[in-house]
Amino acid sequence: MDRASTDLLADLTARGLIHDTTDRANLETRLASGPMSLYVGFDPTADSLHVGHLVGQLFLRRFQMAGHKPYPLAGGATGMVGDPSGRSDERNLLDLDTLRHNVSRIELQLQRLLDFTPGTAQAVLVNNADWTEPVHLLDFLRDVGKFVTVNQMLAKDSVRSRLDSDNGLSFTEFSYSLLQANDFRHLYEHHGVELQAGGSDQWGNIVAGVDLIRRGLGKSAHAITHPLVTKADGTKFGxxxxxxxxxxxxxxxxxxxxxxxxxxxxxxxxxxxxxxxxxxxxxxxxxxxxxxxxxxxxxxxxxxxxxxxxxxxxxxxxxxxDEAAAVLFGADPTQASEAALVVVAREVPSSAMQSAQLDDLLGTLVDTGLASSKSEARRTLQQKGYRANGVQLDENAQLSDIALLHGRYLLLRKGKANHHLVEIS
RNA sequence: GGGUCGGUACCCAAGCGGCCAAAGGGAGCAGACUGUAAAUCUGCCGGCUCAGCCUUCGUAGGUUCGAAUCCUUCCCGGCCCA
CATH class of the missing domain: 1.10.240.10 (Tyrosyl-Transfer RNA Synthetase)
Incomplete structure (x- = not known):
């Protein structure tokens, strides 16, 4: 296990997963000395996580595989405030019902990729609302706010860019990093969590926690960030x-x-x-x-x-x-099994029709959404853009001439990747 | 409030009495080639009962044989003045 821990940072580095860490040698030494606990936070801005969150989730998983104890965190409290990081304008606050619902959905997903079976590296799901909601405002100002200077907060990129913009920055979002810093301190104190990971846009928030732990508790904690996933053309990943x-x-x-x-x-x-x-x-x-x-x-x-x-x-x-894709992109749909077609019906747009409706080719193409008008259907037919059960159609084609798959399916395709499955009765 | 410039198809943008369903570019769709990629090339890109017809150029009227193009009303936007 020690070996795994030692190799962990090297492996993460080789995978291009490390953007920044607090003192690297320190972190390496700590990892080598035995299992540690770490956390990654996920705010409930929607009722589901998306592929962009996978890197963070897998970060926890990688550490767990190396023997460390992961704490996936649902941001029930931070989600109420809104993280200004990486945003050019103020977020709209979500209402409480939506937020509660989002948290419950996200918590389910946070449990998917990690191992929750009892053991030293057992994952623990936490929600920062549990320790943030009971805190009184005055206590918060004394216990957290007193350790942070506004000067430092103003120096953060995420804050400065907003101050320079026309959109401004509400006090609410300005205080976000204090909440996140307090999370880290809470988890450090009560669960021995020594490391926080996150995307590179979270660096400021994470080190705010490291600072708070040092000033408030006199202890040292670690931070590590991964690069944000990008696409080759610079557009947003995911x-x-x-x-x-x-x-x-x-x-x-x-x-x-x-x-x-x-x-x-x-x-x-x-x-x-x-x-x-x-x-x-x-x-x-x-x-x-x-x-x-x-x-x-x-x-x-x-x-x-x-x-x-x-x-x-x-x-x-x-x-x-896999099976659905094989039917849709395979050479010959007439070889597809009936079971595969049932899968396909769930995965691509589909509809039910009477066999008589097929006489109206243009109408069928419009009804299935494979053409936005009869003119467009006609044009695409002229350009040989449609196939039915693998057979290329032209303007004079009769759908009724085409043998149905398993006696009842007609798989229509426009271009390479637009499909519609019609079930004939 | 006064002046001025402008509002064209999904977006940008030309057109400024007939040859205008409206140049060009972008986006999009299809084809070729492919690899469910990228690039490239070709075609299409308002609708229909499609060699023709119908509806579009902010809005409502008008002038004219004929208007996106000229005149007027109103609405909206930019700039200048107040």
Missing amino acids: KSVDGAVWLDPDKTSPYAFRQFWIQVDDVMVARYLEMFSLRPLEDVRATVEAHAEAPEKRLAQRELARELTVMVHGPEAADAA
């Missing part, structure tokens, strides 16, 4: 055409989640594998090399998608997503 890629299967289906990773650019796939995969770095590097040999096989993307889909949604959902 957004697909349909919006954010959520971890909640009701918000982003396991199939859509899988596809998000499958469609990662070649230039970024090695980086993402290093950052997200829990497999040993040598294995990851071997995959990347094999990928470079034959990039058209998308080996790296497939490994990445498989591992993360299994991790987040479980092996059954990952199998079903």
Whole structure:
């Protein structure tokens, strides 16, 4: 276990997961001396975490695999205030019901990727509302505020950029880092948590906690941040055409989640594998090399998608997503099993129709949403953009001429990746 | 309140009496090529009962054989003056 701990920082470094740490030698020594506790906070700004949060969650997981004790934290209290970090304008406060609901959803997700079975490295889920709500204002000002100077707070990038902007910064958001600092102190005092991790945008908030622990308790704590995940073209990571890629299967289906990773650019796939995969770095590097040999096989993307889909949604959902993709992107849908088509029906837009409706080809294409107007349907037909059960359609095509899959399915496809499954009755 | 410039299709933007469903660029869609990638090239990119017809150029009227283009009303935006 000591060996694992010693290697941990080296492994994280090799994976490009370390942006900044407090005194590195110190941290290394501490890690080598035995298991420690660490925490990462997640604010309930939505009713689900998204792929951008995975790096933080996996940070906890990596430490746990090395024998350390992770404390995933749901920001029931900090979520009420709003973190100004990385934002150019003031957040809208969420109402309490929404917040409570969000916390409960996020707590479920925080329990997915970590090991909660009893043991020295057992994960512990905490919520900062539990120790923040009971605190009285005057106590807070005396016990926390007194250890922090406004001068320091004003020096933070996140604060300064807002002061320079037209949008200003409310006192509420200004105080955010005090709450987070107090979290770290609380966890240090009551749970022996010595390390806080987070994204590089959290550095200021994290070291505020380190400072508070030193000034208030006379103890020394550690901080570590990971780089924020970026995309090759500079656009925000974690957004697909349909919006954010959520971890909640009701918000982003396991199939859509899988596809998000499958469609990662070649230039970024090695980086993402290093950052997200829990497999040993040598294995990851071997995959990347094999990928470079034959990039058209998308080996790296497939490994990445498989591992993360299994991790987040479980092996059954990952199998079903694989199968659906095989039907949709495989050469010949007529070979698909009926079970696979049932999966597909859940994953792509689908509808039920009478066989007579198929006589109206243009109408069907509009009804299924594969064309926004009959004109567009006609144009796309002229451009050979539609297939039905794998057969290319033209303007004179009759859908009724096409053999249904398993006697009742018609799989329509526009272009490469737009599908609609019609069940005929 | 006065003056002035402007409001064109998803976005930017040309057009300034007929050849205008409206140049060009971007975005988007399809095809070729591919690898469910990137790049490139080609086509499309208001609607329909599609060799034709209908509805669009802030709004409502008007002039004209004919208007996105000229005149007037009103609405909205920029700038200057008060």
